[in-house]
Amino acid sequence: MIRAMRVVIADKFPENYLLEFRSLGLEVQYHPDASASELPNVAREAEILVVRSTKVTRETIEAASRLQLVIRAGAGIDTIDVEAASARGIYVTNCPGKNSVAVAELTVGLILALDRRIPQNTAELREGRWNKKEYSKADGLKGKTLGLVGLGSIGQAVARRAAAFEMNLVGYTRSPHPELAQSLGIIPCSTLFELAERSDIVSVHIPGNSENRGLFGESFFSRMKHGATFVNTSRGSLHDTAALEKAMRERDLRVGLDVYNPEPEGGAGPFDHPLCKLPGFVGTHHIGASTEQAQNAIAAEAVRICREFVQLGQPLSAVNIERASPAKAQLIVRHYDRVGVLASVLAIVRKYGLNVEEMTNTIFAGAKAAVATIRLASLPPDAMSEELTNLKEQIIQVTVKPC
Numbered sequence: 001m002i003r004a005m006r007v008v009i010a011d012k013f014p015e016n017y018l019l020e021f022r023s024l025g026l027e028v029q030y031h032p033d034a035s036a037s038e039l040p041n042v043a044r045e046a047e048i049l050v051v052r053s054t055k056v057t058r059e060t061i062e063a064a065s066r067l068q069l070v071i072r073a074g075a076g077i078d079t080i081d082v083e084a085a086s087a088r089g090i091y092v093t094n095c096p097g098k099n100s101v102a103v104a105e106l107t108v109g110l111i112l113a114l115d116r117r118i119p120q121n122t123a124e125l126r127e128g129r130w131n132k133k134e135y136s137k138a139d140g141l142k143g144k145t146l147g148l149v150g151l152g153s154i155g156q157a158v159a160r161r162a163a164a165f166e167m168n169l170v171g172y173t174r175s176p177h178p179e180l181a182q183s184l185g186i187i188p189c190s191t192l193f194e195l196a197e198r199s200d201i202v203s204v205h206i207p208g209n210s211e212n213r214g215l216f217g218e219s220f221f222s223r224m225k226h227g228a229t230f231v232n233t234s235r236g237s238l239h240d241t242a243a244l245e246k247a248m249r250e251r252d253l254r255v256g257l258d259v260y261n262p263e264p265e266g267g268a269g270p271f272d273h274p275l276c277k278l279p280g281f282v283g284t285h286h287i288g289a290s291t292e293q294a295q296n297a298i299a300a301e302a303v304r305i306c307r308e309f310v311q312l313g314q315p316l317s318a319v320n321i322e323r324a325s326p327a328k329a330q331l332i333v334r335h336y337d338r339v340g341v342l343a344s345v346l347a348i349v350r351k352y353g354l355n356v357e358e359m360t361n362t363i364f365a366g367a368k369a370a371v372a373t374i375r376l377a378s379l380p381p382d383a384m385s386e387e388l389t390n391l392k393e394q395i396i397q398v399t400v401k402p403c
């Protein structure tokens with residue numbers, strides 16, 4: 001008997017979207033408080049695993065022998081061992097752009113809070129002190145230069161909001177798009193250091209992958225203006241905390257963080273961080289994506305990805321598909337839609353020692369004929385095409401093309 005596919009949701013998820021998973025005919029197991037170390041056990045029988053912040057380690061990937069798809073209900077994929085998933089042929093997908101507005105709103109909130117020292121104002125009021133004298137000193141945002149590192153979904157959303165504050169915008173990105181930058185009023189910088197030197201406020205919106213680890217260290221902060229502001233709502237691994245502390249102490253750098261390295265696992269716990277006690281610091285608890293609007297948009301996207309996968313086998317927004325195909329040749333075989341035809345074709349391909357890199361088979365209306373496109377690691381010899389063409393009962397036409 002074929003059992004229903006099991007989806008394990010190992011993080012908090014809006015209730016009504018759990019029902020949508022069930023309506024896809026899936027067996028839904030909900031483990032909102034699962035930790036990374038519990039996940040190998042929790043996900044053991046899952047075909048589909050949905051996570052928000054819970055780390056998906058190699059151990060989980062290897063323990064879950066039925067796993068086919070990991071959906072990261074968010075943007076960053078640094079919490080998932082994508083390499084381990086790729087090595088076992090498991091798709092990893094994320095929900096790009098669905099929480100960008102929430103992160104952009106928090107970014108603007110941190111910038112305003114740093115300029116007006118809103119948390120410090122509140123803290124003194126709570127302590128029963130009126131201190132208009134101290135808090136009447138602020139710069140204001142109009143005409144200040146905001147430097148955006150990363151002009152993807154969140155960087156763009158921040159740019160749109162900053163424009164409303166009449167700020168000047170400069171940007172640095174790995175994937176430049178001049179027309180887009182121009183339409184957002186962003187002046188491109190050719191290096192990260194140029195951005196540091198030109199900006200009054202730097203805001204970081206790039207992934208926390210291994211390439212970007214520690215990108216913001218002493219050499220970056222020493223190029224920022226004295227008294228400038230640095231905001232990171234992306235990942236804690238991107239900044240060097242000791243260098244940041246030094247810049248705060250020696251160059252009056254103001255710092256707004258939503259992300260830290262490391263962060264406690266789970267929703268609540270002790271937290272001792274060197275920057276939090278410094279006067280020029282404002283911080284939040286990795287809540288960039290934590291609005292009702294963003295969480296509903298993310299949940300709806302996770303359900304859409306799941307539906308597409310269950311019904312059509314398509315992994316939307318997959319992050320671990322090889323884009324640069326190693327295939328060197330295409331073998332296009334038009335054939336009768338009969339039992340064993342593809343097996344015969346593949347047996348001949350095997351005989352010639354050719355590796356199949358990718359393959360699709362499309363059936364024509366009426367289900368009499370189909371076309372198989374087989375992408376091969378190298379160009380086949382003419383003898384192979386002849387051998388295939390000779391299977392007259394099964395094959396209609398054979399074409400070979402380099403690719």
Ligand SMILES: NC(=O)C1=CN([C@@H]2O[C@H](COP(=O)(O)OP(=O)(O)OC[C@H]3O[C@@H](n4cnc5c(N)ncnc54)[C@H](O)[C@@H]3O)[C@@H](O)[C@H]2O)C=CC1
Nearest residue numbers: 075076150152153154173174175205206207233234288289
């Ligand atoms: N605080 C929070 O709760 C959240 C944090 N994030 C973080 O924000 C990051 C960015 O998210 P999106 O804008 O949605 O991603 P995105 O993929 O749309 O944009 C990232 C951009 O950064 C660029 N980039 C990558 N490395 C770079 C480098 N070294 N220098 C300059 N540009 C570089 C890429 O070309 C891309 O345009 C995520 O990877 C995640 O780590 C995302 C959502 C919520």
Ligand SMILES: O=C(O)CCC(=O)C(=O)O
Nearest residue numbers: 052053074075076099289
């Ligand atoms: O869901 C969360 O709280 C984390 C969001 C996040 O960091 C992301 O989407 O990359």
